[in-house]
Amino acid sequence: MEKLISKVTEKHILFTASFVIRLALVAYGDYQDRTMAVKYTDIDYHVFTDAARFITEGESPYNRSTYRYTPLLAWLLTPNIYLNMVFGKILFIVCDVLSGLLIYKVLCLRGLRAETARCVSSLWLLNPLPMGVSSRGNAESILAALVLGTLLCMEGKAQRLTWAALLYGLSVHMKIYPVTYALPIALTLRTAEIRVDEAKKTSRFKKLVGFFVSFFNRDLLLFAVVAGGVFFTLTALFYYMYGWQFLYETYLYHLTRRDIRHNFSPYFYMLYLTAESTWSQWLGLAAFLPQFALLLVTSWMYYKDLAFCCFLHTAIFVTFNKVCTSQYFLWYLCLLPLVIPNLSLTVKQGLGLLLLWFAGQGIWLGPAYFLEFEGYNTFLWIWLAGLLFQVVNCFILIQIIYDVNLLFHHIPKSTLTFTFKYEARIMKVPTVSQDPKVRLWPVYQIA
């Protein structure tokens, strides 16, 4: 069994196999679309293709109703019209495999052995969920590749800040949610604090001033200028080409979206019942505040490990969002392989959490199916299942937070008597592979 795993995860075989499997799925999808009543291809792919067709005719992609993405995506898919409709799917599966490669590179930079890194990357590369999503024609893999590229460029000592900023600006242009990473990135890039002896007391005001001043350094300004420049240039260009409709459909719609139709969000029923009432705005704000507060807390607590912080950020953003569909799960699932080596969960515990997550979704999907396809009034059950799913998600996140902390030495503040740099050196711990309880990944130590 071990031999088989090591054979499959050999570099060339792993990446080739994952690409070939996705290609086979695309071919099968084409066959199913032509022969069966239930189509393989997602409706979104047809939306992208129709928008690309409008562009080839010199019109706005927003003539296609429900096209709520950047025009860049429709432009990228114009070969769907000029060459073949399958071009977009090929692009998405290439980005998917590229995301797997980026995961592998980041893990290597974080100190994993190449073999282990490939093993963990296979959790994405050989995972049926991203395979299915990309081969059906969803564009999530492009964003996963951009976010992972940003993290890769930010990781380690040899930071490639300009590239990181470029990729970050592009990812925020494509979808808004990476904008939440701005705070942890800013906290990472600001000037490191020099902790002094606790006996010497500095005034609160001075500390506050010092905190704000630390944000004004070369690295952070460079990042902000490049990322901001990319984002605003693209926004200005497309605003010039397509006007207000571009701003509304790409950004404002998502920011103000109140989908009263059933979805995974725990807020769905509340927003549906109060859609016409005067309380609607206040309830929207009440739903936004926990999300915002948690994102602030997450940034402050975990910015020192950017990959983990981004994973938590996205998972919390999706769990506490006013709208949640299964596509959103991929936003944090692509970052999960970066976190897994730092968890000391046993395989049994990990599988247990995974099953719990799927069970939470299954419990929601049941009444949702009966509502939409059988016509039963299961609104109350869907609401309760949504609340349960949120509790399940929070439980899993708490387990991850609790577990990943085992890696970091929790030093109580009172024992600090020396100055240290916040940047930790990663040291590899020798391991005994036979003992399943001993971790095979490095331990962070304060040096």
Added chain:
Amino acid sequence: MYFKLFCVVSALSLFSKCHCLGEKDEIQNHCDLLRQWLAPSSVTVELNKKGFHREVTTTVEFRSKELSGVKVLLIHRWPRDVYVDPYQLASLSDQNKWKILLDSPIDLEVPAHEASGFVTYVYPFSTGPTSKLFKVTIPIHGRYHKPSFDGKMFKSVDIEAPELLLRTEKCAQLSSLEPHTVVDAPCTASNSSTCSWVKVKPQQDLNPVSFQLPVGDGSLVAHVCGGTLLVTMICCVALSKYMWKHQII
């Protein structure tokens, strides 16, 4: 010589008169044919599938034997509680033996109280020269409705029976077909011109088909809001507490 000329001219005029009369007869024949088609025919409307995604199947059967050259049009007037997906219809158009025209753009996402009714023009084409049966299946989708505050769990949606219209290119004097009503409607699904059509009176007045769509229970609004905010607050506090305890220094 003049006599010969006279004979030729009179023969020619007789011939042309006969021809005109023949043409007039032909037109009269076509109009009679159309009248035959207007004889009571059966129109049935069936609703299939359940939930928010349904299919409305309209079956029209004519009694007339000779069918060529007559065009059929079905006009459905839909309420705002439902919508059709133009993109879905376009993808099904290859398999269907009919073409459809919508009278207005359709918003696929708005709830019922923000939407408006619409009209579809369906142009079925016959499967063969002797075919008397036309079957049209239109997939429709239910919109979300406002929650009810009177304890009713469902909202009833009524779909009226369609209007059946006929025309033939060869019969222009549709007024001769009184007392049947003549209406103007697009000639084909490409909507490039308008033609006069004759409305067929159905054999018996068809009742609308109706179905139920689930709606939210507005009387539970306080419980739902309270419960949702309580659970999300608890989750928020629990997560913050754990993150605070297990932060990276």
